[in-house]
Amino acid sequence: MVLKRTFYSLLVISFFCIHSCQLEKNKPTIDSVFESIPDSLLKSKVKYAKGFDLYEVEKIRKLVIYQPELRENIIATFYIADSLTLSNYYDKEDENLIVVNQDNVAVLSATQLNAFERLDLLDKVKGISEAKYITSKTIKNKLEKEEIVELATNADLFVEKVITVNPSLIFYSPYRITNSHPLDAAGIPLIPFYDYFENDPLGRAEWIKFTAVFFDYDDFADSLFNHIEEQYNSYKTLTKDVVYKPTVFSDKYFNGQWYVPGGQSYIAALFKDAGADYLWKDDIHSSSFPLDYEVVYSKAYYADFWRIVGSYGDEPTYESLGAENGLYTNFKAFNEKNVIWCDARKTGYFERSPLEPHQVLADLIYVFHPELLPAYKPQYYHILK
C-alpha cells in the first residue's frame, strides 16, 4: 500500500517536472528580445565605463559585465525587469533574471554603498561590509538601530549571518569573494562590482548607473551622472590652455619600495586633466607598481609637487614627514612646502571620491593652478602647511 502511494506520488511529481520544463522551453529566451534588434539600433547607455554595458528594450534591461581590461571576456549578463515581464521569458541560468526593485540587498563595496546613498536607496540595504570604515552618518545610524548589519570584514564573509539575513541580491567587490564561494550554494545571486578597475574618472563615476538599474532608478542616476560629467568637463576645459604644467609625483616610500601610480592609472588621468605633468605619465601600468627609492629620487628630485593620500589621525607636518624618513627632505617639493595632502579617513576619500571626480579634479586644479579657481574651497586635497 505504502509502496503504491509512493509510486503514484513520484509519477505525479515527474509529470509536473516534465510539464514545467516543457513550458520553460516553450517560452522565448530573454536574449531573443535583444537579438531581434539590429546592432545599429541597440546602443549601450554607458559612455565612459569599460567594465559594463547597459541596454534597454521593452522595459527589460540587459546588463553585461566584462572582465576588467579585457572586454572580450564577459563575466556575467543579467536581465532586469519586473516579475511579470520576466515570467514570459526563459534563460539557461535562473539567477541571471533579476526582478527589479528588490528591497533586501547586501552591498559589500563601500563606493557602491555611497551610490545607494546618493540614489536615496539606503532603505533597500540590509547588509554591508567593513562597518568600522563607514563615514556616512545615515548608515552609521542604521547600523546602530540594527536596520543594517555587518556581513563581512576585510578577512572574510560571515556566511551564516548572510544566510540568516537572506538578502535577495549581494553586490560585492570581486577580490573579496571567489566564484567558488559557499554562498553560491545558498542560491543568492552574486553581482560583481568592478568600479575600481576603471581608470577614467568619469568611467568610474558612471558605475552609479549600474547600481540604479536594479531599482528602476536609471533616470535619477542619469541626471546625477550628467551633472558630474558636465562639472568635470567644465573644470577640465579650464586647464586646456595652461602654458606651464607643474611636475608632480605621488605616494611614499614604504618598507623598501615606492609604490608609484602607473601612467595609465586613475590618478594619472586626474593629474593630466588638472593641467599637471605627472612624471610617470608615459608608463604603461594601470595600477601602482614598485620602484626603488633611488629611481624615484633621481626622477622626482626637481618635481614641483608631491601628492600623498593617508589616514593618520592628526595631519602630518613637514617636520613629522621628515622625521618619518630623512630621505624625504631631499625633494624640492618637500623643501618648497608643496606637498599635496589628502586625509582619506576624514574626507571619506575612498568611499566618496569615486562619485565626485569633479570635486577631486577641482581640488587638484586649485593646487596646480590656483589662479583658475580663485574663490574655491577644496574638499579632498590641500597643500600641507
Added chain:
Amino acid sequence: MGIKGKTAPWFIIFLALVIILFLANLWYGSVLIPWRDVLWVLTGNKDISEINRVIILDYRLPQAITAVAVGMALSIAGLILQTVFRNPLAGPSVLGISSGASLGVALVVFAGSIFQLELLNSAYIFHEVSVVIAALIGSFLVLLIIIFVSKRISSVVTILIIGIMIGYTVSAIVGVIQFFSRAEELHAYILWGLGSFSKTSVSQSVFLLCASFIVTMVVFFYIKGLNALLLGDYYAKSVGIDVKQIQVVLIIIAGLLIAIGTVFTGPIAFVGLAIPHLARYFFKTSNHGILIPTVILFGISLTLICNLIAKLPGYDTSLPINAVTSMVGAPIIIWVIVKRGKVKRA
C-alpha cells in the same frame, strides 16, 4: 682543504672581499652612478651632483652598513646557538626568538584593530621607537622562557623542541591577530616580514653596527667555553667551566644579537643557519677561535652579496631581502650537508 694553521692569509682575503663587496654596494643600484662619483663622495669631494651624493650617502651607505651589522649579528648568533644546543639546525628562527620579535611588532602594528587604539599609523610605524622596543621585548620574552626552561631541563634537544613549539605558538597568535586586522596594517606587517636593509637612516645603521660589533666582541671572551661545550658537559665541567652559567650567558648574547639583527630590518632568514656550516666546512674545524672571525666575515659577505642581488640588475625595482637570503642560504645548507655526507662516506 687542509688549510688549518694557515688561516691568517685567508682572513686577509675575506676582509678584502668584504671591503670590495661593501664598495660594490655603494656603487651598484637601480640608478647608474660612475665609480668616480662613489670615490669622490667617500673622499669628501664636493664636485658631484646632489642627486648622486644623496643616493650614495643617504640611501646606499646606510643599507650597506645595515647589511654588515645584520650579517655579523645573525651569523654569530647562529654559531652560538648551534654550539650551545649542539644541534646543526639551531638558528635564530628555530628557537622562536625572531618569532618573539615578530609578535612584538605585530602587537604594535595591529594595535588599532586589536585594542581599538590609534597608537601609530601604518605608514609611520617602522620609524617609531615603539616598534624597536616591542621587537626587543618580544624576542627577550621568548629568550627568558628558553632560559627558564633550560635552567630546569638539562636536555638541549628538549629545549630546542620547546623553542620550536614557542615559535609555532607565537606564529599562531600573530596569525589570529592578522585575521582581525585592517588591510593596510596587514600590508605593513607582511612587508616588515619580507625584510629590508633600506629602512634605516645613517644614524640608525651606525647604531646597529656599533651594537652588533660590541656584542660580537664579547663572544671572543667565550671561545674557550664554546670549544669546551662542544666536547660535552662532562668535559666542560672537568676543565672548570660552569656549564649552566655559560649556557645562559651565551643564550642571552645570542638573543641580543638576534634582536639587533631583526628589529630594524625584519626577520632575515637563513643567514644565522647557513653561515656557521659554511665556515666549518671551509676550515674543517670546530675551533671557535677560527670559526668566530670566519663566521663574521662570511656573514657580512653573504648579506652584502644578497643585497646586491636584491637590487636586481637592470631593473628599477628591488626584491625583498628575505627572499634573496632564503634563495641563497638554503642551497648553501643543502650543499654543505651533501658534501659532508660524501666526506663521511669516504
